[in-house]
Amino acid sequence: MADGILGHPFRRLFWSxxxxxxxxxxxxxxxxxxxxxxxxxxxxxxxxxxEDIKVQIQDGNIMHIKGEGIKEESHTKDTVxxxxxxxxxxxxxxxxxxxxxxxxxxQIKAQVENGVLTIVAPKDSTPKPSKVRNVNITSKL
Numbered sequence: 001m002a003d004g005i006l007g008h009p010f011r012r013l014f015w016s017x018x019x020x021x022x023x024x025x026x027x028x029x030x031x032x033x034x035x036x037x038x039x040x041x042x043x044x045x046x047x048x049x050x051e052d053i054k055v056q057i058q059d060g061n062i063m064h065i066k067g068e069g070i071k072e073e074s075h076t077k078d079t080v081x082x083x084x085x086x087x088x089x090x091x092x093x094x095x096x097x098x099x100x101x102x103x104x105x106x107q108i109k110a111q112v113e114n115g116v117l118t119i120v121a122p123k124d125s126t127p128k129p130s131k132v133r134n135v136n137i138t139s140k141l
Contacts, residue, residue: 028067028093028117039103039121043095046115053117055110061103065117067093101128 028043045053045067054066069092099105103121110119 028095038123041119043117045117050112055119057105061099063097063099065095
């Protein structure tokens with residue numbers, strides 16, 4: 001509902017800095033760092049490999065990270081479970097992050113290593129042209 005009322009283009013009026021959302025009780029905890037040259041995102045993704053994760057840019061500047069589940073190994077019918085704290089079945093996560101306007105979308109890179117997904121989004125250091133446009137006023141249309 002909030003997306004319908006406060007969706008693009010009004011989203012920035014109510015959420016600044018850029019927004020991020022998560023679904024599915026995300027196990028992918030996130031750190032967002034900013035260096036002089038890039039935005040760096042780190043996600044905890046233990047047990048996931050690069051084939052299990054998708055990183056996509058949608059709607060111009062929305063980064064969508066999705067982890068497809070890891071299936072628990074099957075057990076025979078005569079197996080008795082005494083404790084099941086790690087969960088079972090398919091674990092999935094989904095995160096959305098609105099990237100800042102100064103990110104070079106086409107140069108974003110990602111890697112998974114030792115249970116950490118690292119996404120580097122380089123900054124564009126060239127100044128953006130002003131979005132303000134003057135309109136000439138005349139006495140007649």
